Amino acid sequence: MHQSLVILGSQWGDEGKGKIVDLLTEKVDYVIRYQGGHNAGHTLVVDGKKTALHLIPSGILRPHVRCVIGNGVVLSPEALTEEIRMLQERGHSVIDRLHVSTNCPLILQVHVALDRARETARGNAKIGTTGRGIGPAYEDKVSRRGLRVADTADPAGFSEKVRELMEYHNFTLTNWYRAKPVDVESMIEETLEAVSYFKTAVCDTVDLIHRCRRNGKIMLFEGAQGSLLDIDHGTYPFVTSSNTTAGGVATGSGLGPRYIDSILGITKAYATRVGSGPMPTELFDNAGKHLAVKGQEVGTTTGRGRRCGWFDAVAVRHAIEVNSISGICLTKLDVLDGLSEVEICVAYELPDGNVVDYLPGGDEYLRVRPVYETLPGWDETTFGMTSLDEMPKAAKQYVERLSRVVGAPIDIVSTGPDREQTIVISTPFGVD
């Protein structure tokens, strides 16, 4: 049985990871987040009831599961406190099943102010961030001036460090961005108050993870965002500020790469993207509208409409390779029901007419044109199907073709938002 399983998105996020994590956690002891912050939005539907999570791992809805926020996650104490409260009000025990790394970099209110001021300053060239302070918090981490959860254990020392940091940030806010400064003392007070709400959950999560590994616990590493938003391997600069790809598991949790047993790439049956940046298969016609409306493509975190397009097999193949994805979970296939034809982007045409089957680097990616393969659509509904045999022939053909073009097996097909609406072809745990 596989002990360490990674689940991550192979496109631009919003592939439906939350449902799959929740589904698989039936057999899991620990669910671990290793990158990103509360920019993520994972929607879970259990018994028809929707829960949106941003920071706490999606395993939290299963009472037997323990959840870890690893050192690679940038942590907003206010957002975590709010999420714990929301879950507790809904009857879930949280704090006694949650472990937060002492090494998580903190997202302070000033990071939110900087994120928003920067986006405003970029004007039309804006990234389209979630405005949660993610980028500035990671910048502080990498520049080695950031504060971490551990710093809050000494409130006086913490306050001093924040005051020093704020001389720099408030100078930038007011003099460079011409924005309002952030009130330092109230920010310190509110941060410390929020941390006190979950301080019993703070621990050395690297040690915890390795104790779990030695004791044979099953661990699921839950990715946030998607591979093409990776700071190194995504469509830079229109990316998030963390490593969303599988390498981030090792750095963001402390699990050495050789301990990873399998990597499941959650892959939507078409493409979506929120925020700015290149998206070669984006549609502006009725097919695009069909995907947006039927797929209810609205962001969980920001409420923004998602851009929609045909399946981009070149981009997904790139994700398969940089992540070493072992199997795919295909989601939202039913959204394609009712289309007379479906297209798969199998290559890109460059401005000079050359056709390539990989992601060109630099600005060239902005100018590629998709080369499509057209397949017949299907009228029948695939919604809620629990077996491949029930599937219309054309839908099955589409799934098989996708698998072949991207070069990875389809292990799971998700046919609706509920746990039950799933076809498991091969379990990512290695054995049943």
Ligand code: IMP
């Ligand atoms: P940031 O992560 O808020 O800095 O935003 C950077 C880019 O990542 C923007 O295009 C966001 O729309 C995108 N992004 C961040 N989190 C998510 C997510 O959970 N799903 C999809 N896109 C995301």
